[in-house]
Amino acid sequence: MKGPKGVGRKRRSSPRDVVSWSTLFWCTVFVVINCALFSGFSFYAFRFLIGKTFQPVLMLTWPAPSNKPISPITISVREVVMFPEQALVFLNNYPRTAHVFTKDDLHCVYFSANDSSRSQPRFNQPPIDIDGGDFHNQIVRCPRPPRSLTVSVGLKHNEDVPAVPSYSWDWLAYDALVDRDNTTIVFVKGLNLRRERISNTAKFECVYGWDFRTTRYLLRSDVVSIAQEIVRCKTPRSVLSFPRGPNNTVKVSVRVKGGGAKGILNTIARPAIRPGLANPTHWKEHEMCLCSMVRNQGRFLKEWVMYHAQMGVQRWFLYDNNSDDDTDVVIEWLRRANYNVTRHVWPWLKTQEAGFAHCALRARETCQWVGFIDADEFFHLPSGLMLHDVLRNQSNYDYVGEIRASCYSFGPSGLRRVPVQGVTVGYTCRLAAPERHKSIVRPEALNSTLINVVHHFHLRNGYEPVNVDRGVLVINHYKYQVWEVFKEKFYRRVATYVADWREEQNVGSKDRAPGLGTRAVEPRDWSHRFCEVGDTGLRDRVLQSFVDPQSRLLPWQEEGEGGDRVVQVQQQQKVIKRSVMMMRKIRERRKRKVFL
Structure with missing residues (x-):
């Protein structure tokens, strides 16, 4: 007996009951495209409704300043040099700080020389001045400490005062540079060599090192030449290969042979980058330059630079020897007026010859x-x-x-x-x-x-x-x-x-x-006094070449300083004639005394 139809059999599938792969693929594509269109329409509709002030949430991933701790300003002191009337404190600011300090930021702090921890300062004083326009070479000038005291500098808002080595100016290697022939030129104070004479190199040697508190690891080299206050040394290869920069720690000094450790000059001299090419070229950028050491010459520099520019000078190297007037301001004014003037801080006392040698190497x-x-x-x-x-x-x-x-x-x-x-x-x-x-x-x-x-x-x-x-x-x-x-x-x-x-x-x-x-x-x-001959040659050339035809002022004069030039010249000519007559009478009296 047959059971009902289909009972006990598997039902055979119909083609209508199966979705083809091609149909599934196109349906998927259709859904994806519609979703994309709907999302784009929603974004633009949302942008239109709320306007352009909308800030995406993604912007919040930028770190807010308030959430990031600010590095405190710190100060690092490299060394102190004691002059007769003041102390020079050399700062050693690292690039991570990159802060140019002013007199309002710092104070000079005085301690007992035996207080190595700097825990009990005796008193504070404001600095005399701060030299240097960038954070690599700032020098703080402090009043010289009394006997038995030493000095450092600290931030006014911070009680931490760094301990630093202190050196006397009268026994010091204070500057150095590597010349184009790889010799090191060292500028020193205290050897007391004869003027304009070459000294015996066999009596000295150069020493290089990172720590001069002990002589055990110092590198020694021969002296090539020594005269006045300039020593030329052979530079060890290891020193030449050592990276040089603002915080170079390799120092050089000069040792008097036979003097042991006490024969080594104290040093703050770090060989600077060599000043020039190994193979000098015949062509130079400037035909005529000037080097000068100045101190408190601010009110005269405009005339000096402007006049010589007209005469053909193209470049000026000014070594500022402890000016406390507006010399730096005037130099900056000249620079902005397109005069090629540079100021080099040269604090070293009674070192004009060394400064001129240093300048010659820079200008070469x-x-x-x-x-x-x-x-x-x-x-x-x-x-x-x-x-x-x-x-x-x-x-x-x-x-x-x-x-x-x-x-x-x-x-x-x-x-x-x-x-x-x-x-x-x-x-x-x-x-x-x-x-x-x-x-x-x-x-x-x-x-x-x-x-x-x-x-x-x-x-x-x-x-x-x-x-x-x-x-x-x-x-x-x-x-x-x-x-x-x-x-x-x-x-x-x-x-x-x-x-x-x-x-x-x-x-x-x-x-x-x-x-x-x-x-x-x-x-x-x-x-x-000192008036024997009237000489108006340069005055006449200046008045002819420099006077502004409208204001009647010279380029270095300020407004309101003109006056009646004709009257001034006439009055001065009368004074000069009177001065010449006085000098003649004085010479005649001296001749009579000698004759008698």
């Missing part, structure tokens, strides 16, 4: 000729030529390494106040005979010892100095200005082998003013 790579003059000295070309005319004429002779120009010393010219039109216009009466000379040198011609006596350098074999004719080029040295300016010379002289005027040494030196002694007391006839 970019300057064909470099003049070494002071800020009160002006090149005057009576023939009407320009400096490049003189230099190109001398450059035709390969043996010429130095051009020497005679200096005429000008007196107060009857003035009692600083001339508003500048020194070149104000001072027009001078001594009849020239005093000394100053030089323009070819840096490539300098002797490797770098010996100089400020007025001229020692040259390499094959080079000679030449004296330029006084009708072509002279230097107007405004040496004896009005007393307000001149008395500053009593404070300190910058040359190494020149005694300060307050000392009894070398009273009869040409560096001093005759008859003044050691006290800065103004003589009654000061305004009429």
Whole structure:
């Protein structure tokens, strides 16, 4: 018997009951496209409804400043150098701090010399000044601590004061650089070597190291040359390969042989990057540059730079020797006025010769000729030529390494106040005979010892100095200005082998003013002294070339300083005639005394 139909059998599937793979695929594509369209429509609708102020939630992944701890400003002191009247504190700010400190940030902190922990400061004082415009080379000037005390610096809002080594200025290697021949040039104080003489290298050696508290691991090298306060050393290969930078820790010093550990100069000298190419090129970027060491010359620098720019100078290297006026501000003003002037902080006392040698090395790579003059000295070309005319004429002779120009010393010219039109216009009466000379040198011609006596350098074999004719080029040295300016010379002289005027040494030196002694007391006839010859040559050229036709002012004058120039010149001419007559009478009296 058959059961019902289909019972006991598997049902056979119908084609209508199965979905094909192609149908499933196209359905999936349709769903995906519709979802995408719907999402896009929703986004734009949402954007339209709420406007453009919407900020995606994704922006919250940027770390908010309030959620990230701010690194506190810290201070690191490298070392302290003690001068007779102040202490130089050298900061060692690392790039992670990158903070340029001001006098408002710091104070000078004084401790007992035996308190190594710096836990009990005696007292604080504000700094005298802070030098250096970037965080790599800031120098804090503090009043010198009393005996038995030492000094450091600290942040006003932080009680932590770093302990630092302190060195006396009179026994110190204070600067160093690696020259193009890979020798190290070290600038030192305290060896007391003879002026303008090459010393015996066998008596000294150079030492390099990271820690001078012990001599055990110091590297030793031979001295190549030593003269005055400049030592040239052979540089060990390991030092040459060591990375150099703002925080270079490799230091160099000089050891007097036979003196043991005590014969090594204290040092803060870290060899800087070599100043120039190993293979010098004949072509230089600038034909004429100037090097000068200045101190509190801010009010005269505009005239000095602007005048010499017109005469053909293209580059200025100014070594600032502890100025506390607006010298840095004036230099920055000149830079913004497109004068190629750089300020180099040079705090070292009575080191003008070393500073000039240092400057010669810096200028060597970019300057064909470099003049070494002071800020009160002006090149005057009576023939009407320009400096490049003189230099190109001398450059035709390969043996010429130095051009020497005679200096005429000008007196107060009857003035009692600083001339508003500048020194070149104000001072027009001078001594009849020239005093000394100053030089323009070819840096490539300098002797490797770098010996100089400020007025001229020692040259390499094959080079000679030449004296330029006084009708072509002279230097107007405004040496004896009005007393307000001149008395500053009593404070300190910058040359190494020149005694300060307050000392009894070398009273009869040409560096001093005759008859003044050691006290800065103004003589009654000061305004009429040093006036033997009226000389208006440079004044006439300045008034002809520099006066603005509309304002009648010179470019270095401020508004309101003009006055009636014709009346000023007439009055000054009368004073000069009177001064010349007085000087003649004085000479006649002296001759009579000698005759009697």
